[in-house]
Amino acid sequence: MKRDLLLFTAFSLFIMVAPQIFAGGYLMNVLVFVGINTMLAIALNLLLGYAGQISLGHAGFFGLGAYLSGILTTTYSLNPWLAMPIAACVVGSLAYLIGLPVLKLKGHYLAMATLGLGIIIYIVFNETVDLTGGPSGLSGIPNLHVAGITFDSDVKNYYLIWGVTLAVMLFSLNLAGSRVGRALRAVHDSEVAAQVLGVDARGLKVQIFALSAIISSLAGSLYAHTMTFISPASFGFNFSIELLTMVVIGGLGSIYGSFLGAALLTLLPEILRGANDYDIIIYGALLMVMVMFMPGGLVRGVPALFRKVFSRKAEGGHA
Amino acid sequence: MQFDQILQYTLSGLSTGAIYALIGIGFSIIYNATGIINFAQGEFVMLGGLLTLSCLDLLKLPLWAAIPCAVAVSTVVGILFERLAIRPLRHPTPINLVIITIGGSILIRGLAMLVWGKDTHTIPAFSGDAPIAIGGATILPQHIWILAITLIIIMVNKVYFYHTISGKAMRACSYNRRAAGLVGIDVKRMVLFSFIISSAMGSIAGIIVAPLTMTAYDVGVMLGLKGFCAAIIGGMSSGISTVIGGLILGVLESLGAGLISSGYKDAIAFIILLLILFIRPQGLFGKADSERV
Numbered sequence: 001m002k003r004d005l006l007l008f009t010a011f012s013l014f015i016m017v018a019p020q021i022f023a024g025g026y027l028m029n030v031l032v033f034v035g036i037n038t039m040l041a042i043a044l045n046l047l048l049g050y051a052g053q054i055s056l057g058h059a060g061f062f063g064l065g066a067y068l069s070g071i072l073t074t075t076y077s078l079n080p081w082l083a084m085p086i087a088a089c090v091v092g093s094l095a096y097l098i099g100l101p102v103l104k105l106k107g108h109y110l111a112m113a114t115l116g117l118g119i120i121i122y123i124v125f126n127e128t129v130d131l132t133g134g135p136s137g138l139s140g141i142p143n144l145h146v147a148g149i150t151f152d153s154d155v156k157n158y159y160l161i162w163g164v165t166l167a168v169m170l171f172s173l174n175l176a177g178s179r180v181g182r183a184l185r186a187v188h189d190s191e192v193a194a195q196v197l198g199v200d201a202r203g204l205k206v207q208i209f210a211l212s213a214i215i216s217s218l219a220g221s222l223y224a225h226t227m228t229f230i231s232p233a234s235f236g237f238n239f240s241i242e243l244l245t246m247v248v249i250g251g252l253g254s255i256y257g258s259f260l261g262a263a264l265l266t267l268l269p270e271i272l273r274g275a276n277d278y279d280i281i282i283y284g285a286l287l288m289v290m291v292m293f294m295p296g297g298l299v300r301g302v303p304a305l306f307r308k309v310f311s312r313k314a315e316g317g318h319a
Numbered sequence: 320m321q322f323d324q325i326l327q328y329t330l331s332g333l334s335t336g337a338i339y340a341l342i343g344i345g346f347s348i349i350y351n352a353t354g355i356i357n358f359a360q361g362e363f364v365m366l367g368g369l370l371t372l373s374c375l376d377l378l379k380l381p382l383w384a385a386i387p388c389a390v391a392v393s394t395v396v397g398i399l400f401e402r403l404a405i406r407p408l409r410h411p412t413p414i415n416l417v418i419i420t421i422g423g424s425i426l427i428r429g430l431a432m433l434v435w436g437k438d439t440h441t442i443p444a445f446s447g448d449a450p451i452a453i454g455g456a457t458i459l460p461q462h463i464w465i466l467a468i469t470l471i472i473i474m475v476n477k478v479y480f481y482h483t484i485s486g487k488a489m490r491a492c493s494y495n496r497r498a499a500g501l502v503g504i505d506v507k508r509m510v511l512f513s514f515i516i517s518s519a520m521g522s523i524a525g526i527i528v529a530p531l532t533m534t535a536y537d538v539g540v541m542l543g544l545k546g547f548c549a550a551i552i553g554g555m556s557s558g559i560s561t562v563i564g565g566l567i568l569g570v571l572e573s574l575g576a577g578l579i580s581s582g583y584k585d586a587i588a589f590i591i592l593l594l595i596l597f598i599r600p601q602g603l604f605g606k607a608d609s610e611r612v
């Protein structure tokens with residue numbers, strides 16, 4: 001427990017001083033997105049890594065959060081700080097209601113149902129032109145501001161986004177280590193066994209689905225207010241797959257892994273400049289290679305690899 | 320007037336539905352042999368169309384030679400996919416299989432984008448574009464090709480699964496893989512066969528639909544998902560129920576697009592998919608009627 005707290009403190013400190021190291025320019029902007037993607041990856045990981053339930057429609061919840069915040073603050077000129085919890089509540093309740101029938105499904109069927117859900121949401125963003133602006137997007141979303149500070153620069157946004165991301169991380173770490181977290185892992189391993197031991201598997205799955213949607217919606221609201229412009233293209237099927245890739249690469253069931261996956265996949269396109277559209281090939285290859293050779297993700301795979309290499313060396317030394 | 324319109328939408332819906340049926344049967348064959356939903360199924364549809372295009376344009380082959388050539392190459396891709404991605408997995412969980420077939424589908428689609436670019440391509444119709452009048456509606460010769468070829472494939476399938484040794488062995492695998500293995504059926508070979516058959520069927524679907532809808536590197540996503548939808552309606556059978564599922568989906572989608580809103584055309588398919596999954600996950604016709612092959 002103490003070690004966990006130490007790790008989290010060290011991680012937070014690293015995040016807080018990072019701008020001093022990577023100061024200025026374009027990179028700060030990218031690091032803001034690492035924060036948003038970390039939040040989303042954690043949200044999906046709670047569902048997929050802990051409860052073992054796949055979702056291929058999380059970009060939809062992310063988009064709903066962004067659009068609700070965007071529409072409430074522009075068309076209805078609501079205070080952004082008020083719009084954000086409203087969006088989260090609406091998305092959470094929606095996810096809960098949809099989750100009741102959807103999470104009865106398992107494995108492939110669940111994947112297809114959530115995928116269909118994500119695509120339906122995406123089509124709605126495109127077609128309700130009066131409300132969302134359709135394919136050309138929604139602009140003029142106000143920046144957040146509090147006590148005279150307007151979050152309009154990359155550095156300010158960095159601290160805003162990462163403040164929330166760290167809070168989400170701390171919450172998720174606590175959740176994972178709690179009674180609920182253990183119940184989730186039990187459901188993951190065997191739903192029947194979990195139920196026999198008194199875990200309300202069905203209720204728990206729906207609750208974690210809703211929680212995951214709420215976190216995604218929150219990330220969406222923050223995304224809308226930092227970007228000030230949103231369009232359906234950011235919330236399509238490909239983004240759901242990108243989120244899945246982050247979680248799988250980082251490590252299923254590891255909160256820090258989600259950060260690792262999000263950081264890697266957000267920075268990768270920046271490193272591979274010029275490869276612009278082709279990064280999708282790399283995602284595909286990464287997904288396959290990771291599942292085949294490192295099913296535990298980077299957080300577990302890399303230390304295991306090290307141990308293997310070093311133990312081999314040690315053996316070599318003895319011989 | 321109104322009746323003619325409905326007739327028109329129904330007729331064009333039937334030919335799209337036949338395509339969904341072919342793709343759906345591909346899904347079912349793999350699912351029944353292996354328990355895997357192959358998310359890369361749609362990519363074979365895309366490969367069929369684009370490879371035919373390359374055979375026509377680059378190799379200057381006539382259409383009758385280009386088509387088998389394209390089917391053969393897509394089938395090889397199917398074999399490679401099974402060998403490189405599916406077979407090496409030792410104890411795959413359903414989630415890992417979902418992720419790996421999604422990875423495969425993204426990879427194939429990305430490579431197709433490298434080879435053919437992002438443009439939409441057209442393939443000439445098999446026998447001209449002169450419309451044929453039926454009642455108050457008109458159809459194209461390609462519509463008839465689609466329906467006829469689908470019918471032939473379904474009949475060939477039937478003969479294969481019921482009158483050949485390897486077809487019967489595959490049915491045995493779908494009932495009980497372990498028992499099939501115990502009586503001497505090489506289950507791994509049957510898995511490979513299932514990938515061969517469904518990638519060939521997928522690519523044929525892609526070829527016959529391409530002259531109507533045009534083709535591009537990303538057509539596989541939607542066509543694949545709708546094929547899956549057809550398979551779900553049919554209760555994952557590789558027989559007539561999935562065909563009916565595809566036709567129902569095609570007609571509903573076409574009517575919905577024509578009479579309600581074309582923007583929501585794709586949403587209709589997914590709403591049907593969700594409703595079926597919620598209400599009758601065993602398919603519209605129940606388990607008793609569907610043949611699980």
